[in-house]
Amino acid sequence: MKYLDIMLIVPVSHKFISTGGSVLKPFHTTIGQLSGPQCLDLLRSNDMCHIGCIDNGSPYIYPVSYIFEDGCIYCHSRHGKKLQILNDVSQVCVQVENITDFFNWKSVMGWGQFEELRGEEAYSYLRLMVKKMNPDHLSSTELDFTSVLFCDTVYRIRLVRVTGAFESYTASDA
Numbered sequence: 001m002k003y004l005d006i007m008l009i010v011p012v013s014h015k016f017i018s019t020g021g022s023v024l025k026p027f028h029t030t031i032g033q034l035s036g037p038q039c040l041d042l043l044r045s046n047d048m049c050h051i052g053c054i055d056n057g058s059p060y061i062y063p064v065s066y067i068f069e070d071g072c073i074y075c076h077s078r079h080g081k082k083l084q085i086l087n088d089v090s091q092v093c094v095q096v097e098n099i100t101d102f103f104n105w106k107s108v109m110g111w112g113q114f115e116e117l118r119g120e121e122a123y124s125y126l127r128l129m130v131k132k133m134n135p136d137h138l139s140s141t142e143l144d145f146t147s148v149l150f151c152d153t154v155y156r157i158r159l160v161r162v163t164g165a166f167e168s169y170t171a172s173d174a
Contacts, residue, residue: 029103034164039108042164043068043096047132051075051157052093053114055085067129073110073157074117074125083153086114092157103169112159122154129154 034042046068052061062082064075073094077083086092092114099105117125 029167029169031165031167034106034108034166036162038106039110039162039164040068042098042106042108043073043110043162046096046098048096049073050095051082052095053085053089053091055081055089060085065129065133067125067132069125069128071159073112073159074129074154075157076126076129076154078152083116083155086155087116090114094157094159103167106164106166108162108164110157110159110162112157112161115156115158117154117156125156126154 047065048063049066050061050063052059054060060082064077066073066075068074090113092112094110094112095107096110097105097107
């Protein structure tokens with residue numbers, strides 16, 4: 001996968017954080033760019049993302065569970081507004097995050113094309129999603145049964161562009 005976006009690394013000056021008393025301890029935050037492999041790691045290690053698209057000129061953003069395979073985000077959904085919009089627009093944005101606290105976070109943004117899956121391909125990815133959500137507790141038969149009942153539609157977002165950013169802080173003795 002080729003990474004086309006480059007985010008600027010922005011050094012941030014010293015800030016102060018409370019240590020619980022009346023004394024404020026200085027710290028330094030760093031905001032930077034995630035590398036391509038770091039973006040992929042964050043996409044692989046999460047199971048919730050936000051998908052954004054445009055509905056009649058207005059932003060529409062919603063959370064979904066997903067799996068990341070072969071450079072694509074795979075999701076499932078019942079029929080409704082989100083699938084109607086995705087079928088109309090097909091171009092989407094995906095955001096995944098890992099937030100430890102206010103000054104320690106990572107975020108990946110990806111842009112791609114929506115595709116509804118059908119038949120064996122849809123069933124195969126639905127099985128992977130169900131297995132990821134409950135890896136140790138379903139037998140093969142239960143997994144097959146659960147996959148069939150679980151949703152109406154499986155879809156893929158083929159990512160064509162990915163970028164990521166992070167913020168981290170370090171305490172300072174100054």
